[in-house]
Amino acid sequence: MRKTITIIIGKIFVLVGKLLHRGSSLPGGIALKLYPNLMHEFKMPEIVIAVTGSSGKGSITSMIAEICKKDGYQVAHNSKGSNLSAGITTLLLEHSTLNGSIKSDIVIAEVDERYCKYVFPCIKPNYVVISNITRDQPPRQGHFDLVYQEIKKALTSDMHLIISGDDPMLQKFVLEKENPVTYYGIDKNRYSYIVSKFKNLNFTYCPICHTKLIYDYYHFEEIGDYHCPNCHFKRPKIDITCTDIDYDNKTITIQNDKKTHIPYQLLYCVYNTLAAYTATKLIGIKEDVILSTTSEIAGNTKNFSVYQYQGRNVHVLNNKNENSSTFNQSILYVDRMKGEKTIVIGWKEISRRYAFDDLSWLYDIDFEILAKHDINQVICVGLHCYDIATRVKYANIDEKKIKTFDSLEEAVPYIKEKNKGDIFAILNFDYVIPFHELMNGSEKK
Amino acid sequence: MITIAHLYYDLLNLYGESGNVKALKMALESIGVDVTVKLLTTDDELDFTEYDFVYLGMGTEENQMLALNHLLSYKEQIKTAIEHGTFFLATGNAMELFGKYMIDQTGKKIETLQIFPYTTKLETFRMVDEVLAKTELTSSPILGFQNQFGVIKDSNKPIFTMIRGIGSYPNSKTEGYMEHHFFGTYFIGPILIRNPELLEYFCREICKEKKIKTRKKLKLELEKKAHDHFMEHYYKEEKATN
Numbered sequence: 205m206r207k208t209i210t211i212i213i214g215k216i217f218v219l220v221g222k223l224l225h226r227g228s229s230l231p232g233g234i235a236l237k238l239y240p241n242l243m244h245e246f247k248m249p250e251i252v253i254a255v256t257g258s259s260g261k262g263s264i265t266s267m268i269a270e271i272c273k274k275d276g277y278q279v280a281h282n283s284k285g286s287n288l289s290a291g292i293t294t295l296l297l298e299h300s301t302l303n304g305s306i307k308s309d310i311v312i313a314e315v316d317e318r319y320c321k322y323v324f325p326c327i328k329p330n331y332v333v334i335s336n337i338t339r340d341q342p343p344r345q346g347h348f349d350l351v352y353q354e355i356k357k358a359l360t361s362d363m364h365l366i367i368s369g370d371d372p373m374l375q376k377f378v379l380e381k382e383n384p385v386t387y388y389g390i391d392k393n394r395y396s397y398i399v400s401k402f403k404n405l406n407f408t409y410c411p412i413c414h415t416k417l418i419y420d421y422y423h424f425e426e427i428g429d430y431h432c433p434n435c436h437f438k439r440p441k442i443d444i445t446c447t448d449i450d451y452d453n454k455t456i457t458i459q460n461d462k463k464t465h466i467p468y469q470l471l472y473c474v475y476n477t478l479a480a481y482t483a484t485k486l487i488g489i490k491e492d493v494i495l496s497t498t499s500e501i502a503g504n505t506k507n508f509s510v511y512q513y514q515g516r517n518v519h520v521l522n523n524k525n526e527n528s529s530t531f532n533q534s535i536l537y538v539d540r541m542k543g544e545k546t547i548v549i550g551w552k553e554i555s556r557r558y559a560f561d562d563l564s565w566l567y568d569i570d571f572e573i574l575a576k577h578d579i580n581q582v583i584c585v586g587l588h589c590y591d592i593a594t595r596v597k598y599a600n601i602d603e604k605k606i607k608t609f610d611s612l613e614e615a616v617p618y619i620k621e622k623n624k625g626d627i628f629a630i631l632n633f634d635y636v637i638p639f640h641e642l643m644n645g646s647e648k649k
Numbered sequence: 650m651i652t653i654a655h656l657y658y659d660l661l662n663l664y665g666e667s668g669n670v671k672a673l674k675m676a677l678e679s680i681g682v683d684v685t686v687k688l689l690t691t692d693d694e695l696d697f698t699e700y701d702f703v704y705l706g707m708g709t710e711e712n713q714m715l716a717l718n719h720l721l722s723y724k725e726q727i728k729t730a731i732e733h734g735t736f737f738l739a740t741g742n743a744m745e746l747f748g749k750y751m752i753d754q755t756g757k758k759i760e761t762l763q764i765f766p767y768t769t770k771l772e773t774f775r776m777v778d779e780v781l782a783k784t785e786l787t788s789s790p791i792l793g794f795q796n797q798f799g800v801i802k803d804s805n806k807p808i809f810t811m812i813r814g815i816g817s818y819p820n821s822k823t824e825g826y827m828e829h830h831f832f833g834t835y836f837i838g839p840i841l842i843r844n845p846e847l848l849e850y851f852c853r854e855i856c857k858e859k860k861i862k863t864r865k866k867l868k869l870e871l872e873k874k875a876h877d878h879f880m881e882h883y884y885k886e887e888k889a890t891n
Contacts, residue, residue: 342796346775347663349709404662414715416659416692560779561883562794564838567665587882590875594842597871598671606871 207304210239214297221294229286232293243289243326246296247305249280251487252327256315256355257335258348259530260476261287264333265314267480271497272310275489280308287316292323310487317351320358331486332359333366333479337373338425338529339406343555343562348406352376359383366482368475369440370427372417373407378440386486388478389442393449395471395540396421396428402532404568410437424471424536425529444482446474451540464495467503470521470537477501506636513643517626520639525554525632528568534630535573544578544625548639549592550585550612551632563591571599581623584608585615586635616642650683651855654700657708657716658688661743664796666706668839669738673702676852680865691719697730701859702851707741707837710753710771710798717746717761724762731764734858736851737831740840744826744833745769745799754798765833767804767817767826776800780814780836781884782824787846792879793836801826801835808834830858843879845872 217231235242255265262285269281280299282291292313299308315323317337324332334355337348345351352373359365359381367374369387378385390396402425409416410432417437422428431438448457451469458464458481466473477498484494503509511518519541521534538545554561574582574596582601584592589608596606609615612635619627620643629639655670674684689695697703708716720727727747731737737747745751748767751759761769780793791809800818807817808825816824817835825834834840841848849867856863 342664343777343794346796346798347709349711350775404665404667405659408659409715414691416690560777560794562664562779562796562838563843564665564668564794567668567671567839567842588875588879590871590878591843594871594875595668598668598675598842603871608874 206239207242207245208302210235210242211297211300211302211304213238214293218294218298228282228284228294229288229290230294231297232286232295233290235297236290236293243293243296243323245304246300246326248327249306249309249311251310251331252329253310253312253331253333253483253487254315254320254324254327254329255313255333255335255479256317256320257333258317258338258340258351259524259527260335260472260479261314261333263476264335264479265312267476267498267501268483269312270501271480271484271489271494272312274497275493277310278308279310279312280306281312282314285314287314288319289322292327296327318345318354320355324358324360324363329363331366331483332363333483334374334377335475335479336368336371337406338527339565339568340524340527340529341555342526342565343558343560348373356380364486366479366486368427368479369442370423370429372411372426372430372439375437375440376411379411386443386482387440388444388446388475388482389439390423390446390449390474390478392421392429395449395451396423398422401536401539401573402570403572404528404570410435412437425532444478444485446478449474462491462495465499465501467501468508470508470533472533505640506633509640511643513620513627518629518643519626520629520631520636522633522636523630525551526562526565528565531569531630535570538577538628538630539573541626541628544580546580546583546619546623546625546627547574548583548585548615548619548627548629548631549596550583550589550615550635552586552634554588563588566591566595569595571596571601575600578625579605580625582606583615583619583623585612586610612638612642650685651677651701651859652699653684653686653702653704654695655686655688656695656703656705656720657690657712659690660712660716661706661708661741663707663709664741664794664837665839666740666837669706669740669841670704672839672841672848673704673851676848676867676869677855680852680863680867682856682861682863691715695723695726697723697726697735700730700735702736702738702855703730705739705743705746707743713742713746714759716743717759720746720762721760727762728764731829731831734830736855736858737833738851739831739833741835741837742797742799744835745801747826747831747833748801749803751799765826765828765831767801769799769801771798772800773798776815776819778814781812782809782814783812784809786850787844789844789846789876790880790884791836791840791847792843792876793840794838795835796837797835799835808832809836830854842872843876845869845876848872
């Protein structure tokens with residue numbers, strides 16, 4: 205009885221929330237206050253897919269949901285990204301009958317990496333995608349090993365894991381748990397490299413015998429083809445392989461003959477698409493349905509865009525402060541580009557979450573890679589412009605080329621007139637839209 | 650010629666610590682001192698008679714133990730090097746390795762290098778805060794960050810007096826340990842870059858110890874601007890009283 209009443213109240217709040225266009229965690233939050241055990245009481249459909257990890261989980265979840273819808277499934281998906289216990293409860297309230305049965309054929313839940321241990325015992329996913337575990341918000345997360353431990357707590361042996369075989373750290377889940385697992389990965393291609401480009405890596409030792417891993421090639425950071433010279437630990441046999449990447453045409457090839465578009469020319473798009481492909485193939489969706497859907501995923505200028513401004517290409521790359529891997533991906537992108545460059549780095553604030561600001565993560569980003577390029581100027585913008593400028597100086601970029609501005613309003617007129625080369629704006633998400641507006645550029649691609 | 654050993658560069662590298670080594674190298678070179686940086690880890694043989702400056706940073710709890718197991722076989726060498734005036738800077742939980750012992754999260758006692766009298770206990774909760782502190786080594790306040798499980802007790806030769814931050818343990822007034830040329834602190838990340846006066850202090854002391862004479866002055870304008878800007882924005886009141 206209490207369950208039904210809570211579900212009814214929860215559903216009323218879902219409805220009110222929708223009418224007021226309010227956040228999606230509130231109804232679930234209220235329901236959990238009234239009935240803390242509510243999440244355990246829902247009767248889940250046959251297929252439940254959970255997606256977690258440091259980054260990419262929102263994109264992967266959306267892609268999986270789109271593919272499933274295209275194939276005719278009724279989908280329950282937390283599309284607004286509320287991924288803590290309250291957000292998941294809202295999702296279930298939205299899609300349940302009054303006695304708590306989920307009406308959809310499938311639940312696809314993006315789950316915060318630190319909330320898996322609360323959410324998984326309730327929604328009991330049969331498939332768990334773990335996108336990656338990177339350096340992300342150290343003041344909140346502590347460090348990547350603690351995130352690994354948190355996710356591990358949530359896994360039971362019946363959950364089928366979907367992970368990248370290119371990431372040695374994710375294999376720890378397989379070594380320590382005996383879950384069924386399907387690996388996706390990227391083969392050696394024109395963009396892979398032999399000598400490590402990144403210095404501050406999370407996982408460079410064999411998890412079994414602690415010998416330093418050897419790489420045949422890298423795609424990014426410690427992602428690539430690795431093996432232990434001392435024991436049997438190595439990159440596993442990959443089940444779903446990306447056999448070619450063509451960034452110029454924004455396409456990738458899966459398993460030699462299946463092509464699909466990717467929304468941006470960035471490595472994480474390839475991995476996100478592979479994760480969604482693998483998950484949906486595992487639940488039995490046909491390849492042509494998957495590929496036609498992934499090909500239609502449109503890019504969002506909040507994440508990535510390229511314009512032209514007076515004959516100069518302007519590349520705008522979205523990053524997340526306190527997450528060095530997002531910045532390193534942007535630097536890997538810049539590293540692919542030839543010619544003279546002006547680099548813009550900046551943000552409004554480090555974090556919206558805390559009353560304190562950590563800057564250590566700036567030194568986990570390999571700005572040193574930029575020093576090998578023909579850099580016209582590096583424009584450092586925002587409250588921490590001198591901290592950014594100092595970081596760039598220690599990346600061996602000539603101090604004379606480093607300029608500082610307190611705001612984008614001051615920086616952009618200078619960028620437009622006083623420097624040369626293609627513009628690469630490596631920005632925190634809070635500067636992307638303001639930068640677009642001030643540049644007033646037109647979309648090129 | 651100065652040799653900097655960056656120990657366990659690939660294990661104890663959690664919070665941008667490599668910045669400290671970059672800072673020392675670039676600063677010393679800018680005043681005409683030759684610098685060699687040796688990147689060393691668990692598969693290397695260490696020889697503490699070869700290094701003028703030894704740096705260790707923060708690692709995950711697992712990596713910290715890998716480093717400790719390797720370091721333990723050099724206990725006597727390290728002790729001698731410290732007594733003979735070799736510079737050591739251990740930031741984050743690397744500091745814990747030089748104390749009397751550690752108690753891990755399960756309550757197990759872990760043998761450490763036993764060079765200094767302080768002890769460490771790892772709590773099950775993480776202590777995180779921004780740092781503002783004073784020290785005799787510099788005239789400007791120190792900026793930094795703490796992010797740790799460890800609490801240190803019995804550090805009787807602290808480096809810093811806390812204005813804001815966790816200190817050696819929650820609500821402690823002091824932080825760090827300093828003896829001979831050993832400097833241990835929980836302040837993570839590139840403290841030598843964020844605090845240019847601390848970098849000046851180390852360069853000055855290294856030159857003094859190695860009897861290097863140089864007329865060139867360090868140029869740390871950007872670093873000083875970053876420090877001033879941060880102080881101005883976050884700690885206007887503290888700045889006025891200093």
